[in-house]
Amino acid sequence: MSRAIWIVVKQLFPYVWDKDWRMRARLLLSFLLVACAIALNIIIPLAFGYTIQKITTIGGSSKSLILFIIGGYGLLWTISALITQLRDVCIFSVLEHGVHRLSLSLFDHLHNLSLNFHLTAKTGAIIQALDRAQRAFPDMFWAIFLYVIPSCVEIILASITFGYLYGFGYGFVLFFVFVLYCGYMLYAVEWASGFQRGYNDAQSKTSAWIADSLTNFETIKYFSSQKYEHLSCEQLLLERETAATRRWTTTFIGVYGGGSVIIGISLLIFTLALGYKALYGKLTVGEFVAIHAYFLQFTSSLIDSFAYMVRKIREGLVDMEYVMRIFAIKPDIIEKPLALCMIKQAPHIEFCNVSFSYDNQRMILDDVSFDIPAGKTVALIGSTGSGKSTIGRLLFRFFDVTNGAILFDGKDIRDFSLDSLRCGIGIIPQDVTLFDTTLYENIRYGHLNVSPIDVEYAVHCALLKDFIDRLPQGYQTLVGSRGLALSGGEKQRVAIARVFLKRPSLYIFDEATSALDTYTQQMIQKNLCELSTGNTTLIIAHRLSTVVHADKIIVLQNGKIIEQGSHTELLGYNGYYASMWQQQQTLFLK
Numbered sequence: 256m257s258r259a260i261w262i263v264v265k266q267l268f269p270y271v272w273d274k275d276w277r278m279r280a281r282l283l284l285s286f287l288l289v290a291c292a293i294a295l296n297i298i299i300p301l302a303f304g305y306t307i308q309k310i311t312t313i314g315g316s317s318k319s320l321i322l323f324i325i326g327g328y329g330l331l332w333t334i335s336a337l338i339t340q341l342r343d344v345c346i347f348s349v350l351e352h353g354v355h356r357l358s359l360s361l362f363d364h365l366h367n368l369s370l371n372f373h374l375t376a377k378t379g380a381i382i383q384a385l386d387r388a389q390r391a392f393p394d395m396f397w398a399i400f401l402y403v404i405p406s407c408v409e410i411i412l413a414s415i416t417f418g419y420l421y422g423f424g425y426g427f428v429l430f431f432v433f434v435l436y437c438g439y440m441l442y443a444v445e446w447a448s449g450f451q452r453g454y455n456d457a458q459s460k461t462s463a464w465i466a467d468s469l470t471n472f473e474t475i476k477y478f479s480s481q482k483y484e485h486l487s488c489e490q491l492l493l494e495r496e497t498a499a500t501r502r503w504t505t506t507f508i509g510v511y512g513g514g515s516v517i518i519g520i521s522l523l524i525f526t527l528a529l530g531y532k533a534l535y536g537k538l539t540v541g542e543f544v545a546i547h548a549y550f551l552q553f554t555s556s557l558i559d560s561f562a563y564m565v566r567k568i569r570e571g572l573v574d575m576e577y578v579m580r581i582f583a584i585k586p587d588i589i590e591k592p593l594a595l596c597m598i599k600q601a602p603h604i605e606f607c608n609v610s611f612s613y614d615n616q617r618m619i620l621d622d623v624s625f626d627i628p629a630g631k632t633v634a635l636i637g638s639t640g641s642g643k644s645t646i647g648r649l650l651f652r653f654f655d656v657t658n659g660a661i662l663f664d665g666k667d668i669r670d671f672s673l674d675s676l677r678c679g680i681g682i683i684p685q686d687v688t689l690f691d692t693t694l695y696e697n698i699r700y701g702h703l704n705v706s707p708i709d710v711e712y713a714v715h716c717a718l719l720k721d722f723i724d725r726l727p728q729g730y731q732t733l734v735g736s737r738g739l740a741l742s743g744g745e746k747q748r749v750a751i752a753r754v755f756l757k758r759p760s761l762y763i764f765d766e767a768t769s770a771l772d773t774y775t776q777q778m779i780q781k782n783l784c785e786l787s788t789g790n791t792t793l794i795i796a797h798r799l800s801t802v803v804h805a806d807k808i809i810v811l812q813n814g815k816i817i818e819q820g821s822h823t824e825l826l827g828y829n830g831y832y833a834s835m836w837q838q839q840q841t842l843f844l845k
């Protein structure tokens with residue numbers, strides 16, 4: 256538990272201790288109100304006891320004084336209730352602001368993590384973890400700062416006051432019950448947290464699985480496997496249900512039940528002892544009621560709020576675990592402190608003895624060296640899986656090379672700021688994904704300041720005009736999640752339009768027209784050639800007819816360059832390229 260408090264203070268407190276002075280003032284005010292509430296909680300039972308004493312010794316005081324004391328008691332109670340509400344209002348805005356900042360920083364952090372993290376992470380599980388963290392964050396804070404710490408302070412002060420007023424034996428008993436109860440709670444909650452972790456895992460697994468199943472909607476229909484999906488889903492839901500039932504049973508019986516038994520037995524023994532004293536005249540009725548009320552107030556508040564809050568903290572800690580683990584992952588790609596800004600002009604690209612592996616086990620690129628002179632076009636060809644797209648990813652610095660270096664105008668790309676590097680490169684990726692919004696928003700993505708005329712021109716160059724004109728909603732057509740409502744060729748042309756708007760200094764066309772028919776391909780090819788004239792261009796292609804015009808063609812096989820030269824030179828070598836060319840020509844003629 257102390258670890259939980261430490262984590263909250265160290266890692267989460269900065270999110271609520273904002274630079275904004277109004278937020279700080281609210282937080283400090285709520286702490287002040289907590290202190291007032293503690294003071295009132297200690298005074299009220301005393302006032303109650305005092306009132307009883309005055310009533311029972313009616314002869315000793317005037318009636319108006321007694322009524323005044325009773326009124327004062329009621330007033331104190333009302334003030335205490337109002338303070339609690341005011342404290343909650345104050346802290347509410349601060350905590351929600353904290354949730355906002357925590358979520359935003361997690362969002363930014365996720366975007367800074369490597370592509371590999373995103374390829375392996377389960378989005379459904381991440382969203383669920385964020386959702387849980389958004390609920391756990393304010394709960395933990397409330398619990399620690401408004402309940403557990405104040406309760407501990409309150410009980411210690413109450414025990415001292417109690418002891419001072421009625422004898423230190425009573426104070427000691429109250430404190431002893433508190434320590435016993437806390438000890439049990441810490442143990443029980445720790446024990447129950449294992450079941451909560453099991454429940455969280457089962458829930459995340461189910462959510463991630465459902466998200467994956469929905470993503471594969473089409474495939475499931477192709478193989479008529481809805482029944483299988485239904486059964487798998489049911490199995491996971493059953494596991495979740497079992498984990499949830501186990502979690503609630505342990506919480507209610509083990510944590511709350513055990514705690515209530517401790518308080519119940521203590522109360523029984525304490526009341527019996529008090530009753531015994533009252534019966535034998537060692538206590539007045541007033542004292543009996545006052546001492547009993549005092550004891551009851553603090554022990555019942557332990558049951559009402561303390562146990563619940565201790566459980567909330569432990570659960571909150573488990574709920575935050577996944578998010579904390581994500582925060583602990585360091586981004587692989589780090590910008591240098593004084594990173595250079597890439598100037599927008601056709602750069603000269605060099606790959607110097609580049610080797611690369613995604614997982615440090617299998618080499619994907621092995622000692623690759625080539626260059627793309629400024630403003631020239633180089634084509635990369637090779638069988639599938641030979642590492643062509645990987646070269647594109649390295650240029651974007653999604654990964655750093657394992658060995659060697661990539662130079663832009665003689666400077667290592669690790670010296671540039673990521674933003675300026677990525678701004679300078681335009682890619683038509685092999686797999687295009689779209690945002691779940693309109694076609695227009697997708698085309699101008701990343702260029703919020705472009706005019707509709709620019710968009711219109713890009714659409715014209717990407718041969719999308721006719722397609723958009725045929726759509727009933729035109730530019731405002733929604734493309735569906737990940738662009739699933741568009742065909743492969745349409746998505747590819749959206750990516751082409753995007754690159755026409757971007758106008759970078761280095762172009763990468765990764766099988767840019769592979770999803771298009773031959774006619775559209777030729778038309779777009781012409782536009783792409785015009786676009787990239789005078790700019791450094793890397794074309795990755797499968798159909799050799801699309802790269803014959805390149806200044807240099809590089810043939811990649813199993814991560815190694817096996818041939819390079821111009822189209823005619825390569826044909827002259829009579830090697831891999833020549834045989835591929837031969838093959839594709841015959842296929843084409845057939």
Ligand SMILES: Nc1ncnc2c1ncn2[C@@H]1O[C@H](COP(=O)(O)OP(=O)(O)O)[C@@H](O)[C@H]1O
Nearest residue numbers: 371374613619638639640641642643644645646
């Ligand atoms: N994130 C990844 N983690 C591990 N291996 C990967 C990853 N991405 C691609 N690979 C592997 O790297 C090799 C080259 O991939 P890629 O560059 O996409 O090939 P291609 O030449 O077809 O574009 C493939 O064998 C692929 O399985």
Ligand SMILES: [Mg+2]
Nearest residue numbers: 643644645685
């Ligand atoms: Mg590829």
